[in-house]
Amino acid sequence: MRENVGARGLIxxxxxxxxxxxxxxxGASIPDGVGLPEKKxxxxxxxxxxxxxxxxxxxxxxxxxxxxxxxxxxxxYGLDGGFYPLGSCTMKYNPKINEDMASLPALxxxxxxxxxxxxxxxxxxxxxxxxxxxxISGLAKVSLQPSAGAQGEFAGILIIKNYFESIGEKRHKIIxxxxxxxxxxxxxxxxxxxxxxVKSGSDGLxxxxxxxxxxxxxxxxxxxxxxxxxxxxxxxxxxxxxxxHKKGGLVYMDGANLNALMGIVKPADMxxxxxxxxxxxxxxxxxxxxxxxxGPVGVTKKIAPFLxxxxxxxxxxxxxxxxxxxxxxxxxxAFYGNFGVMVKAYVYIRSMGGDGLKKASETAVVNANYIKxxxxxxxxxxxxxxxxxxxxxxxxxxxxxxxxxxxxxxxIIDRGFHPPTIYFPLIxxxxxxMEPTETEGKETLDSFIEALKDIAAKAKEDPGSLKAxxxxxxxxxxxxxxxxxxxxxxxxxGQKDG
Amino acid sequence: xxxxxxxxxxxxxxxxxxxGDTAVIGITDYAQSQLGDIVYTELxxxxxxxxxxxxxxxxxxxxTVSDIYSPITGTIEEVNDNLESSPxxxxxxxxxxxxxxKMTISNADELEKLLSPEEYESLVNEExx
Numbered sequence: 001m002r003e004n005v006g007a008r009g010l011i012x013x014x015x016x017x018x019x020x021x022x023x024x025x026x027g028a029s030i031p032d033g034v035g036l037p038e039k040k041x042x043x044x045x046x047x048x049x050x051x052x053x054x055x056x057x058x059x060x061x062x063x064x065x066x067x068x069x070x071x072x073x074x075x076x077y078g079l080d081g082g083f084y085p086l087g088s089c090t091m092k093y094n095p096k097i098n099e100d101m102a103s104l105p106a107l108x109x110x111x112x113x114x115x116x117x118x119x120x121x122x123x124x125x126x127x128x129x130x131x132x133x134x135x136i137s138g139l140a141k142v143s144l145q146p147s148a149g150a151q152g153e154f155a156g157i158l159i160i161k162n163y164f165e166s167i168g169e170k171r172h173k174i175i176x177x178x179x180x181x182x183x184x185x186x187x188x189x190x191x192x193x194x195x196x197x198v199k200s201g202s203d204g205l206x207x208x209x210x211x212x213x214x215x216x217x218x219x220x221x222x223x224x225x226x227x228x229x230x231x232x233x234x235x236x237x238x239x240x241x242x243x244x245h246k247k248g249g250l251v252y253m254d255g256a257n258l259n260a261l262m263g264i265v266k267p268a269d270m271x272x273x274x275x276x277x278x279x280x281x282x283x284x285x286x287x288x289x290x291x292x293x294x295g296p297v298g299v300t301k302k303i304a305p306f307l308x309x310x311x312x313x314x315x316x317x318x319x320x321x322x323x324x325x326x327x328x329x330x331x332x333x334a335f336y337g338n339f340g341v342m343v344k345a346y347v348y349i350r351s352m353g354g355d356g357l358k359k360a361s362e363t364a365v366v367n368a369n370y371i372k373x374x375x376x377x378x379x380x381x382x383x384x385x386x387x388x389x390x391x392x393x394x395x396x397x398x399x400x401x402x403x404x405x406x407x408x409x410x411x412i413i414d415r416g417f418h419p420p421t422i423y424f425p426l427i428x429x430x431x432x433x434m435e436p437t438e439t440e441g442k443e444t445l446d447s448f449i450e451a452l453k454d455i456a457a458k459a460k461e462d463p464g465s466l467k468a469x470x471x472x473x474x475x476x477x478x479x480x481x482x483x484x485x486x487x488x489x490x491x492x493x494g495q496k497d498g
Numbered sequence: 499x500x501x502x503x504x505x506x507x508x509x510x511x512x513x514x515x516x517x518g519d520t521a522v523i524g525i526t527d528y529a530q531s532q533l534g535d536i537v538y539t540e541l542x543x544x545x546x547x548x549x550x551x552x553x554x555x556x557x558x559x560x561x562t563v564s565d566i567y568s569p570i571t572g573t574i575e576e577v578n579d580n581l582e583s584s585p586x587x588x589x590x591x592x593x594x595x596x597x598x599x600k601m602t603i604s605n606a607d608e609l610e611k612l613l614s615p616e617e618y619e620s621l622v623n624e625e626x627x
Contacts, residue, residue, distance in 0.1 A: 480560045484537035
């Protein structure tokens, strides 16, 4: 076995920036004797533009500030530091060429109000990226405007609503399987739909008979994820989408798990009418705190007129925004979406190519199956069959020694890895959901598997020791209950730390 | 795990104590142990009417968020305001201080459909194995 990657190093303590402030210290000074006149700020700006002093506003030197933020950054764990098998999140490595291209001054410094004639390159990138996503999904048209996955879902459900209004139908329900992402029922409810939850079968898949039972002409759509949140491919998908279409409904696919399908299956060929893409998952742009997301929404030709406005059109090699589409759901946000993220996804697609994307999906599936096979029997596998890009275990075996999923996750931290997703999907008791992605080599997977075997062995021999984990990070097990019951969300002047 | 024998139960892990025309409702010891530390409870307005299967309250724990379903048809008479500041009461005393609502019983026949302590205990044993 390789040496545990979670060895202990020197990590600095660092107080809040307010607490290291010293009156009179500052980071910049203008040298005397250069002939610049000094004026009171009040004489330069109108009163309405001046703000009151902020109580406790920190005064620090440059070196204080640099050390403060450098130390904080050292507490961070990211993909550049190690493996991040967070299921359903596709935490793949973010190639540096994405960042390089997104920082090109011609893109980075482009003003959102620049006239179309001066922004042709940016418009072309957006136009072509929409085209690539349409190609990958098999759908007719894609809007890049949604800021992240949840807004993509919101846009999608609004499109469904407007579509039914346009044909004079009033439908009130949306079917959501119990294995769905939490955002699916939330997006449906936000748009005024009643959510009909459908139970998965004992094989972890949607049972077409259950859909048949709930499908009627009051159901606007089904929202499903394929592969589903158990990492299983919905093998009855064609039957399911047929049942929905027969009664005039639409099929929405949550694109969270698209990383298993690129270049292999086109969602449109499975009967999907509308879907969102998570550029921050499938297309290698930063996820979570690393940068904003982006959740483009794609649709079939039939419902394309309802896409958000403006849409980008091409005419003889010239690109422009088209406004005023009367069926459009309207604007989702200021300007055109998270442009920097689009550039990164565009670079990813261009540098991978069609074959590369297909290989990425294939490798993601192989990696997940490798972990599943190596850990099967050591951890309980509730749905024992070939998985797609992620696999879901539970704490059933370790539970016999009173070791829970939470204990296992915390023990993984001590072994140098970010924990997988836990307690999701909800249909598995004590779920541990692992998604390795294609960007990890066999050595990384092997050392992760070794770490999990080690934890399983500890759970048998010395279960109490796992309750104390994590012991190696800067802080041990945090009091999540106190944090939720009594959250302290901001610093206040004069407030005692407690 | 406790299953007090003066209570009725549901498959969704609520308990019901019948006091005259009123039903006191909470979640079971098993339910609270599965949810983990409860950090927030959303309570219904007094006077609201619910039918069996309607969600009348939401309980949020560190692990998950769960709807609490009305076992019977009835109107909310009283809610346990203490839970707003001390949701942990549900963990500490699920059958006493952790009660969630009191409802008037509109149709006493519905009580017959609820589970006895023995039936509920065997359901829990099945579910946890």
